Amino acid sequence: MNILSLFVAVPVLMILALFLCKSMKAIRTVMVTGASVLLLLAAVLTVLFFQERAVSDAEMLFVFTIPWYQPLNIGYTVGVDGISVAMLALSAIIVFTGVFSSWNMDMAKEYFLWYCLLSVGVFGFFISIDLFTMFLFYEVALIPMYLLIGLWGTGKKEYSAMKLTLMLMGGSAFLMIGIIGIYYASGHTTMNLVEIAKLSIPIEYQRWLFPATFLGFGVLGALFPFHTWSPDGHASAPTAVSMLHAGVLMKLGGYGCFRVAMYLMPEAAHELGWIFLILTGISVVYGAFSAVVQTDLKYINAYSSVSHCGLVLFAILMMNQTAMTGAVMQMLSHGLMTALFFALIGLIYGRTHTRDIREMGGLMKIMPFASVCYVIAGLASLGLPGLSGFVAEMTIFVGSFQHTDLFHRVFTIVACCSIVITAVYILRTVGKILYGPVQDKHHIGLPDAAWYEKVSVVVLIVGIVFIGMYPSGVSGIISDSLNPIIAKLNF
Amino acid sequence: MNFSNFLFMGQEIGLVILFVFLFLYDTFCSEKSKKYFQGVAVTLFAVLTAYGFCPSLLTGEAFGGLYISSAMTILMKNILNVATLVVLLQSCKWLSSEGTAHRQGEFYTITLITLLGMYLMVSAGNFMMLYIGMETASLPLACLAAFNKFREKSAEAGVKYILISAFSSGIMLFGLSFLYGGLGTLYFSDMSLGNMASPLVILGFVFFFGGLGFKLSLVPFHLWTADVYEGAPTSVTAYLSVVSKGAAAFALIFALYKVFGSIEAVWHPILWWLSVITITLGNLFAIRQTDIKRFFAFSSISQAGYILLGIIAGTAQGMTATVYYVLVYLFSNLAAFGVIAAVEHQSKGDTRIAAFNGLYKSNPVLAFVMMLAVFSLGGIPPFAGFFSKFLIFAAAYEQGNHILVFIALLNTVISLYYYLLIIKAMFIHEKEEQAVVKFRTDPYNRLSLFICVIGIFVVGIISCIYEGIGGLSFGI
Numbered sequence: 001m002n003i004l005s006l007f008v009a010v011p012v013l014m015i016l017a018l019f020l021c022k023s024m025k026a027i028r029t030v031m032v033t034g035a036s037v038l039l040l041l042a043a044v045l046t047v048l049f050f051q052e053r054a055v056s057d058a059e060m061l062f063v064f065t066i067p068w069y070q071p072l073n074i075g076y077t078v079g080v081d082g083i084s085v086a087m088l089a090l091s092a093i094i095v096f097t098g099v100f101s102s103w104n105m106d107m108a109k110e111y112f113l114w115y116c117l118l119s120v121g122v123f124g125f126f127i128s129i130d131l132f133t134m135f136l137f138y139e140v141a142l143i144p145m146y147l148l149i150g151l152w153g154t155g156k157k158e159y160s161a162m163k164l165t166l167m168l169m170g171g172s173a174f175l176m177i178g179i180i181g182i183y184y185a186s187g188h189t190t191m192n193l194v195e196i197a198k199l200s201i202p203i204e205y206q207r208w209l210f211p212a213t214f215l216g217f218g219v220l221g222a223l224f225p226f227h228t229w230s231p232d233g234h235a236s237a238p239t240a241v242s243m244l245h246a247g248v249l250m251k252l253g254g255y256g257c258f259r260v261a262m263y264l265m266p267e268a269a270h271e272l273g274w275i276f277l278i279l280t281g282i283s284v285v286y287g288a289f290s291a292v293v294q295t296d297l298k299y300i301n302a303y304s305s306v307s308h309c310g311l312v313l314f315a316i317l318m319m320n321q322t323a324m325t326g327a328v329m330q331m332l333s334h335g336l337m338t339a340l341f342f343a344l345i346g347l348i349y350g351r352t353h354t355r356d357i358r359e360m361g362g363l364m365k366i367m368p369f370a371s372v373c374y375v376i377a378g379l380a381s382l383g384l385p386g387l388s389g390f391v392a393e394m395t396i397f398v399g400s401f402q403h404t405d406l407f408h409r410v411f412t413i414v415a416c417c418s419i420v421i422t423a424v425y426i427l428r429t430v431g432k433i434l435y436g437p438v439q440d441k442h443h444i445g446l447p448d449a450a451w452y453e454k455v456s457v458v459v460l461i462v463g464i465v466f467i468g469m470y471p472s473g474v475s476g477i478i479s480d481s482l483n484p485i486i487a488k489l490n491f
Numbered sequence: 492m493n494f495s496n497f498l499f500m501g502q503e504i505g506l507v508i509l510f511v512f513l514f515l516y517d518t519f520c521s522e523k524s525k526k527y528f529q530g531v532a533v534t535l536f537a538v539l540t541a542y543g544f545c546p547s548l549l550t551g552e553a554f555g556g557l558y559i560s561s562a563m564t565i566l567m568k569n570i571l572n573v574a575t576l577v578v579l580l581q582s583c584k585w586l587s588s589e590g591t592a593h594r595q596g597e598f599y600t601i602t603l604i605t606l607l608g609m610y611l612m613v614s615a616g617n618f619m620m621l622y623i624g625m626e627t628a629s630l631p632l633a634c635l636a637a638f639n640k641f642r643e644k645s646a647e648a649g650v651k652y653i654l655i656s657a658f659s660s661g662i663m664l665f666g667l668s669f670l671y672g673g674l675g676t677l678y679f680s681d682m683s684l685g686n687m688a689s690p691l692v693i694l695g696f697v698f699f700f701g702g703l704g705f706k707l708s709l710v711p712f713h714l715w716t717a718d719v720y721e722g723a724p725t726s727v728t729a730y731l732s733v734v735s736k737g738a739a740a741f742a743l744i745f746a747l748y749k750v751f752g753s754i755e756a757v758w759h760p761i762l763w764w765l766s767v768i769t770i771t772l773g774n775l776f777a778i779r780q781t782d783i784k785r786f787f788a789f790s791s792i793s794q795a796g797y798i799l800l801g802i803i804a805g806t807a808q809g810m811t812a813t814v815y816y817v818l819v820y821l822f823s824n825l826a827a828f829g830v831i832a833a834v835e836h837q838s839k840g841d842t843r844i845a846a847f848n849g850l851y852k853s854n855p856v857l858a859f860v861m862m863l864a865v866f867s868l869g870g871i872p873p874f875a876g877f878f879s880k881f882l883i884f885a886a887a888y889e890q891g892n893h894i895l896v897f898i899a900l901l902n903t904v905i906s907l908y909y910y911l912l913i914i915k916a917m918f919i920h921e922k923e924e925q926a927v928v929k930f931r932t933d934p935y936n937r938l939s940l941f942i943c944v945i946g947i948f949v950v951g952i953i954s955c956i957y958e959g960i961g962g963l964s965f966g967i
Contacts, residue, residue: 069878069954071808071961072885132881136872143871146911150919158919162911169907173900176881180888180896188889 002064003045004078007088007123010037011116018113027108034116035096038123042092049085049477059484060129060194069132072183073190077130082477083328087126087248087255090335093463094247095119098240100456101343105238111152114144115240122248126255129193131179138175138256141249142168145233145241153236164233167226171219175256178213182264185209196264197488203267210268214261214276221253221313222306223276224283231290234302239346242298246305247339251331254312258324258485262316266489269319274407277317281411283310288421292428297348297355300429301341304381307418308334314415315396318408319489321482323399326392328478333380333388333467340377340460344370347453348433351446357429362438367448371434373457378426380464383419388467393419395475496553499560502568503610505539510603517596525595529586532599533579533935540572552616556678559616563963567613567741567814573942574734574821575606580939581829582726584836590641598638601631602730609738613745618667618677618699621742622660625706629656632735636723648722655705655715663702669695679749687753696751696758703746706739707795710769717776720788721842725835728784729828732791737817740798744813747802752967755805762803767898769796774905778912783831783844786909787824790868793906794820797880800887800899810964812879812886815957819867819879822946826864829940830857837927847913849922853929858917860940865910867947870903875951882957 014034021027052061060079067075080088098115105111121141128134142165149161185205186196201209219226230250234242262269287307294300308330315327347370348363349355364371380387383394400412438444449457467474497504513532520528543565550560579602586595608627615621633656637649667677673691674682686692704712720728751758773793780786798820801813831842834857838846851858867876880903888896932940950956 069882070958071811072882074954136877139872139877143866146914147918150915158915162908162915165911166904166908170901170904173897173904176884177888177893177897177900180881180885181893183885184889 002062002078003041003048004062004064004080004127006041007038007127008120010034010041011120011123014116015113015120018109018116021109024108027112028103031099031112035099038092038119039096042089045080046085046089049080049082053082053477053480063129072132073188074132075130075191076128076133077192078127079129079194080127082481083255084126086328086332086474086478087251088123090251090332091119091122091126091248093459094244094335094339095122097339097343097456097459098243100452101243101346102238102240103450103452105152107151111148111238114148115244118144118148118241118244118249122244122252125252131182131191131193131196131260134193134256134260135172135175135179138252139172141252142172145237145245145249148241149233149237152238152241154238155236156232157236160232160236164229167229168220171216171226173216174212174219175216178209178216178260181205181209181212182260186264193259193264197484201265206265206268207272210261210265210272211275213265214257217253217256217261218276218279218313219253221250221257222283222287222309223253223313224279224286224306224310227283227287227306230306231299231302234305234342235296235298239342239350242342242346243339246302246342247335250305250309251312251335254309254316254327254331257313258316258327262319263485263488269317269489273317273319277314277408277411280310280314280317281414283307284314284415284418285421288418288425291425292421295357297345297357297429297433298342300357300425301338301345304422304425305334305338307422308338308381311393311396311415311418314411315399318396318400318403319486320399320402321479321486322402323396324482324486325475325479326395326397326399328482329388329395329467329471329475330392332474333392333464336460336463336467337377337380337389340373340457340464341381343453343456343460344374344377347449347457352440352443357432358439360433360439360443361436362434363443364434365438366443366446369448369454370457373461374434375430376461376464378430380468382423382426386465386468388464391468391471496558499549499551499553499558501548502539502543502565503607503614505542506603506607506610509535509539510600510607513596513603514600517600528595529583529935533576533583536576536579536603540569540576543569543572556616556680557620558611558614560614561963563814563965564614566960566963567737568610570814570818570821571606571609571613571734571737574737574825575602575730577821577825577829577939577942578602578726578730578734580935580942581729581825581832582724583935584933585724585726585832588836591638594638598635601634605629605631605635606734609734612738612742615742615745616679618670618679621746622664622667625663625742626660628735628738629660629706632656632727632731635727635730636719638724638727642722644722645724646722648719651715651722652719659702659705659712662698666695666698666700666702669698679745682750683753687751693754693757696754697761699746700743700758700761703739703743704765707736707743707798708792709765709795709799710772710792713769713773713792716792717785717788720791721782721784725784725828725832725842728787729825729832732787732828733821733824736791736795737821740795740802740813740817744802744810748805748810748965748967752805755967759803759805762799763892763895766796766799766803766895769793769799770899770902774902774909777909778905781844782842783847783913784842786844786913787827787831790906790909791824793902794824794868797883797899800892800895801883803892803895804886804890806886806890806966807961807964808889808966809886810966811957811961812883814960814964816879816883818956818960819875819946819950822943822950823864823867823874823876826860826940826943826947827868829936829943830861830864833857833932833936834927837930838925844913844916845923846926847916848920849926850917852922853927857932860944861917862914863944863947865913869907869910871907873951874947875949876947878951878957
């Protein structure tokens, strides 16, 4: 069996094993074992990938196909390049930490069933290079959100769950017609991405297929004005689901945008990219400004995600190697850091039972471990050198500034401003809730992070520091894999 | 007359034999042996269903082209058979309850007769045959709709159904007379040679299509659907929504492809608009429903609109996608109706959606099956409904109906909204005080749900089913 298919097979096996579980202990055993296996697989894959890359210069490695629905040339085709490997590693880390962050769940069995289904979708999406299979996994990843938020969420969970599901499904409606369109416009010979990239899609089709697919994935990437599901959804979702959703699922959007929309339809990307560039520019700044005025910790982080994910799409639309490398780095960096934020917010909320920053203060004295980690996450988010955020944003802005025309320059400068705004809301939050006097007497004596929460948080911080300290290793594999896409974009 | 022609009618003859046997059994057997009636009937029907899959069935034209048996018609009849079998399994519990127990025989014999009518609709090679088949299928269905005769709504459903179906067959017959007047024949093969473009023929076609539209419950011919579905016993509703609708879709596909293929320019826009209106209105009305059977009535109206998408394509791919869609729709919709039947029986006829509140807490398995059913109907992967939707959209898109596919896709989002309402009721809402407690579904119904769940999981993942249907399809 192909190593890539294992990424889907393991979560499926976890689902089957969960059906047999009776006790909480068994459920935890299954989840921890499965998640560790996935993490291990990701590590093995990275090593194998480097070995294989050294001897082969094929665009996709470990390609494996099973024909499926042959009349439409659909196949279960998997394969990875450096970007997919990076995303798979990110997903494995977040799935792993998510398990530890949801250690004490009600109805744990059902919760983890949906959680595993979500990870099937996520992993499947990143490994597949067949448009149909990719779309199938994409939708598999969306639907469990409804019940995960609706059943285990907090606040106005039913409303948020419905809004999130419908908006994302609306996006996937655009995507489905986009995929069918791409298939027929490219001469209906193959659904394989790499093969389609070698064919050319007539420009008159590209003109509406590009917006359809970009919008379809863009909804998940929180593209303004279709980002409104994100704050509500993330605020209502349980901790691990917010982590997985903001950390990985939103990356599906960014990944899809350039893997499908940009890669297959480069002419239209040049022609119509500016429209989306304006939208993403708004996302970046507007998201950051919105975060400034929020008082709910999760809302702050959700709007910050809108801003940071906007930056991913922004960089992709810059269409040069540096900026796109930055985009992928930003995906990784934002994935880790937002997951860390949500893990910590879940941790704090689980103890203080409030997420309103006005009702908290002086947490540094009460739970020093969690607070220090929160500061680290905050610093990563506002781009402190040595942590992942700096590397990613620096690369993006250097890349975007390579454009010499006024339009791109102006937007780069506007987007750069978001760093300052980020500093405002991060420092405000950190100052308010971690330092200063204790606001609520009941908070005194609350316990610090438990061991399982520490595991989750520490793993994420290690990831953030790794990218921050050794960026060349990460950008190396990404940058190489971008060559075919860049070559296609430059005709 | 050459009696060897009857050999082509293997499935029909089997059905008639079964009908006669059950009729005699019901009439003459002792009270004591009556309790085996259900088991015997269902088993024999299962045997008949299996017989349909036997590869030695003859294909060809009988009675000078009046009756056509091809691999495709056999497949379609098999689909109808499977659906009927599932419905029969689901009806067992309801039939053995007080008030209907002594009339079990009637239910089976009438159902089989309607099924015979649908066979003839599918196999028709002549419009007279199609008409006779449709009448045989419709009129007894009214008896079935009114089967719970002491309940007002059931009687109302029966009356409404018989009036509407009489009206629609009147319209259809009127259209057929025009067709005969314009072309001088009612044989499919001869008609397509005549001058199809004459206004008389087109007028005839419109009336004919209207008549069939009632059966398919396309908007604007849908007004009977919700009332009849709500009033009729749940198993009969299931039968109406799947088997009857499937047969009408199959008959329509043959008529359009074989006879009216040359005037595609005429029916393409008609179907285009009807499909848009049907999907949209069906969806919008479904949102407002509080009764689960009315809810599924509107859901099935919008599903009929999706079925049109495949027919519109007019290609072999479109035909394949349509037949495949009906197959998937069968499993998904019947799974939903199986759960409804079980819950309704337990809650003494409560069919409000609110009766499903908290079903997950009391009956997790039923809630799970219902969830699979609505996800499949809504087109969520990895269930079969996703594949059937994708394939039918691809078929319609291939022929350039881009806008239509787009509208249909946006509608899937609306449909997802109301399907999620069911999920929300079952999983998120707290149960009401008088809600059903934990109960065991009867073994027959469990078997039916099992068949449906297998169908929902397998039909999509295994691509050879679609490819197999594709091998039998043909375009205009």
